[in-house]
Amino acid sequence: MNVRRPATLASLAAELGVSRTTVSNAYNRPDQLSPELRKRVLDTARRLGYPGPDPVARSLRTRKAGAVGLLLTENLSYAFRDPAAVGFLEGLALACEDAGSGLLLIPANPEREDVASVHRAGVDGFVVYSVPDDDPHLAAVLERPVPAVVCDQPSIENLDRVGIDDSRAIKTMAEHLIGLGHRKIGVLCMRLARARNDGPASVQRQENASFHVQKKRLTALAEAFEAIGIDWEQVPVVERFDHTIASGESAAGQLLESNPEITAIMCTSDILALGALNETRNRGRRVPEDLSITGFDGITEAERVGLTTVRQPMLEKGRAAGRLLLDAGEPGRPREVRLDTQLVTGSTAASPRSVEERWFGP
């Protein structure tokens, strides 16, 4: 009985001697037929091994897939490796759950240009999470005649958008460090473009960055530091393609090697900051006495080690994106959700003068 099931709504109807409509109604509109007949239909279905209306055929007819697609810049598995991404996913999953919708993770290898996965996705809409502006997958999503919500991206056409004020958020951090007295800093950032570059990022590269969030943060930092008379050209920025603690370590090493005079490292993510923390301490320098280190995101691991960082509500971000997508707004009017961030003063940033104090006494 379990070998093959050519049972279909039509064959079931034939077996019962009723119309297909009636069988369909038995499943979808119980009030449209007598209880006895309905029972008979369902019983026969069980007997014949009919698993109920085929979801794909139904989707075709109803134009509803019952799922939202998630497109992110990284390998699928990355979504589960980065705590910030996991937080976002959790929020998105919550929103989907509330709406009874599925969540389809779309495989989009950033190194390849294979857009087929986007075309193949049977979804009612897309959530696009922090992909580069020129990503072909994003373009493919825009072509699809379904709504989309972008997250941590510049606003596109008339799409709904979710994000934070990246500029304001990181400026708060910059001002915090400036207030502490730091003048010589270095920056660690995530990938700026689809083309791999592990090393210093020139100002030009920063300006041409296609990863919106990273670009925004660097621009804001430049503004903050130029505002107090520091030449941004002279501020070393080291970029890493992979977003891992190991990347943070090697980037920090590179930075400290070439710019030993800096008193603080600002990272555009907590993961990088955690790596920087490791590397710095491995080199025998104390944090924050010898070097201040700051992150961005506010992931649990960061809070545990007392990282000074900017907390952004990743879960809320995901939830907001899901909600925006699932309860469609007015046609012409794109919506925007901008979430609040919060400076978390941990124990990894202090005044650089404390160094002198250690040497020469207070």
Added chain:
Amino acid sequence: MNVRRPATLASLAAELGVSRTTVSNAYNRPDQLSPELRKRVLDTARRLGYPGPDPVARSLRTRKAGAVGLLLTENLSYAFRDPAAVGFLEGLALACEDAGSGLLLIPANPEREDVASVHRAGVDGFVVYSVPDDDPHLAAVLERPVPAVVCDQPSIENLDRVGIDDSRAIKTMAEHLIGLGHRKIGVLCMRLARARNDGPASVQRQENASFHVQKKRLTALAEAFEAIGIDWEQVPVVERFDHTIASGESAAGQLLESNPEITAIMCTSDILALGALNETRNRGRRVPEDLSITGFDGITEAERVGLTTVRQPMLEKGRAAGRLLLDAGEPGRPREVRLDTQLVTGSTAASPRSVEERWFGP
């Protein structure tokens, strides 16, 4: 132009004066038509705003959805909160990625019996991860005429299966504790059945457990301890429905309150163990001097705090499940993957005699 897109493969064909087949071929089989015509098709498609073949209609025709469904016992969002689940997901995502397949997370609220989400899922197969034996969602999956792989479940009909030797694994831990000299232990376990029960779990409840893994582990523990003459009836087992650190804390509290004489707490998961660790220390008892605590899973957080636990390869589990599902085996012969586990001797389990030693000297 972006308002409505009634453009379809048929309308495009009509516009071009070619057959639908040809348009279809332009997308799917470029070698079946001349490059010029193909270009003309694609150009016209762009002009008309035709987004390419509809994925749902394609799925219906080809009988391929290009996605695998994941069913788990918990709220969707739970999958992202539990590190072990995240590890599993990462592995599963890797396998999906390799096969160019999507991963559809199916919302299956464990408290409700709403099975529609399973019926609605347009997928080529299911991965079922640790749901209770009597879960209606599981039943719904079995009805669907697509392959399924179960994980951490008893083998079903002729489904592929992935798991570990839970019995052997936890016995190793039990023997480790016994070897250290522990005779009076308490156990913290995860939910045993769909019906909520936060408190002591009687032997009968243990035997009737519908969560296969938990049952297996408890049974194995009973065997291990009865083998050295301990009456399992006398061993306190405390169950928690929610799988959180807070649950671990309250369960440990309950256990220590009613059974202050125990020298070790064995937990069936690291999360519970981390909670137990907190609670124990908050009560002013030292670990492992005053009390030994063991976990199960080997999550990162556990390793960080030096928990004595059993490591199981969650990522490999997910990957194996995905692979099994994606490269279909022989029809009649269900496959089974059984992964290895490993005892991790951390710093949270020690000989109970060290207590006496502390009091009376060595």
Added chain:
DNA sequence: TGCAGGAACCGTAACGGTTCAGTAGGCCGG
């Protein structure tokens, strides 16, 4: 000149449903 063979394209039949405008019959009030 005849013909084999391949390249390029086409027509039809599914794929498995949902939906909507009916229709037949029963019941009821007038």
Added chain:
DNA sequence: CCGGCCTACTGAACCGTTACGGTTCCTGCA
């Protein structure tokens, strides 16, 4: 006896595509 309404069910159109098995036309070669 008639008109109207309700219940229970039906028929046919439609959703948008791909699989299958052709047909047509052109080229090259004997």
